[in-house]
Amino acid sequence: MSIRAILAISFSILCMFSNFAFAQWDPEALDKTIERALEEFHTPGMSVAIVHNNQVIYEKGFGSANLEQKQAVTANTYFRIASTSKAFTAAALAILVDQEKLQWDDLVIDYLPAFRLQDSYATMHFTVEDLLTHKSGLAGGAGDSMIWPEPSGFTREEVIANLRYLTPDFQFRQSYAYSNVMYITAGELVEAVSGKVFEDFVDQYIFKPLEMQCYAGSMPEKAVNASAMGYGHNDSKGIYPVSRNAIFGEPLMSAAAGGMVCNASDMAKWISALLAPENLPFSQVQLSKMWQAHTIMSVSKTEREWQGSHFENYGLGWRLTNFGAYQHISHTGTLSGYQAFVALLPELNLGAVVLNNGSNSGARGAVMLTIMEMFTKPETQDWVQNYIDQQDEREQRYLANFEAPKASAKISLEAESIIGRYSDSWFGDLVLSKSGKDIRIESSRMINLKGKVVPFQDMTYKIIWDNQNAASNAFMHFEVDIKRKVLSARLHPFVVDQYNNHEWRDMHFVKETEE
Secondary structure, three states, X not given: OOHHHHHHHHHHHHHHHHHHHOOOOOHHHHHHHHHHHHHHOOOOEEEEEEEEOOEEEEEEEEEEEEOOOOEXXXXXXXXXXXXXXXXXXXXXXXXXXXXXXXXXXXXXXXXXXXXXXXXXXXXXXXXXXXXXXXXXXXXXXXXXXXXXXXXXXXXXXXXXXXXXXXXXXXXXXXXXXXXXXXXXXXXXXXXHHHOOOHHHHHHHXXXXXXXXXXXXXXXXXXXXXXXXXXXXXXXXXXXEEOHHHOOOOOOOOOHHHHOOEEOHHHHHHHHHHHHOHHHOOOOHHHHHHHXXXXXXXXXXXXXXXXXXXXXXXXXXXXXXXXXXXXXXXXXXXEXXXXXXEEEEEXXXXXXXXXXXXXXXXXXXXXXXXXXXXXXXXXXXXXXXXXXXXXXXXXXXXXXHHOOOXXXXXXXXXXXXXXXXXXXXXXXXXXXXXXXXXXXXXXXXXXXXXXXXXXXXXXXXEEEEEOOOOOXXXXXXXXXXXXXXXEEEEEEXXXXXXXXXXXXXXXXXXXXXXXX
């Protein structure tokens, strides 16, 4: 008997035992889990694809892509994939390394001279790899105020130029803290090195070779028409559209950090290639680099109890942990109105993607954990109920400790005195103006930051934003001179506890002097 025949028989026997081992794989049970998750977590629609042993074994859409238009979700429905975009940004840099146009330890400043951080040592030693590992020294989410709520009024060049104004919370490379602005910088680095616009590079070198009809930039009308509307939910409004994040087909400034659009069917092609690296548009050496631990992350109690996680690290655009006895490679994506989850168990040649158009992460989590357990354990837990119980517990804990801010003194600053234009050196202007009996506030850069300013106490007013889904209410603390003339203002989230790590921390709005 030939070696080829022996190998074929061995593979058949292996597959037979594999099927016995994974006998709990039950597509009908998964259907029911998805349908229940949509209902329990107030999510209109979901699209799911599963790849196993080099085949797409499951590819379905559920629920509604657009409630108003009564449009159903299919496997080809487009969703915003949010931060699962980061893996494609890492892949773009990997391709440039393969092309010998770049090295991972090259200095960012050599390619982007405008790149500056407050920490001069970090500026001069920041490498290409550092852009992707979330240990820049900045606080988690620092600079996100330039990105969201979209559409942003900042360009990518301005994001990079404004990094110098962001105050670090840690020493460079000391600690994990999630950073979207560094991925936007990575996208600009791709353009600087390749000479191609970031979106065009991703399309030419990643999406086209993998035959993925996905988009980092402009979308054709046909794809826009096949896109899901994003939705939120609360007890008073029920399910409501998050129109500002709808897919309009225009490129977003946030593309490299979380602005790409795809569907489950085409994401399955990405997963298939990752599980069979010889089909990737970059080398297996680079995939190993991306799936190598670069930054230590903490492991939560929930992760230890639910997934048996013993460790968690960040690679380059991917999170790395264990799911029971297996290596677990994954990333989630969260944007108001959309949720994404991509996960792989390479040792089982298994990968899955979950995309939905709701705002409750319980839907994607319950479905993904159900899928993972169907291939790793004799029995599958009721993950929908697990997430319901967890969220109920968190809500009760939050309500038990919640304290609404209450004024303890009268307002001491006349409304007329605060009207005017306030300028921050990097975020731009906030304009306070009289509108009837109200004082209105409006950002010059972020069109969704508009609202009303009302007295609170002493020299502090409260900002009530018009779009409560876009931004949370804030305090506006005014600073005056000895004659009580308003000089400037600082913002802080509208909460009792004063803390330093928030979106307004590095802004100081100085009032323009009257001529």
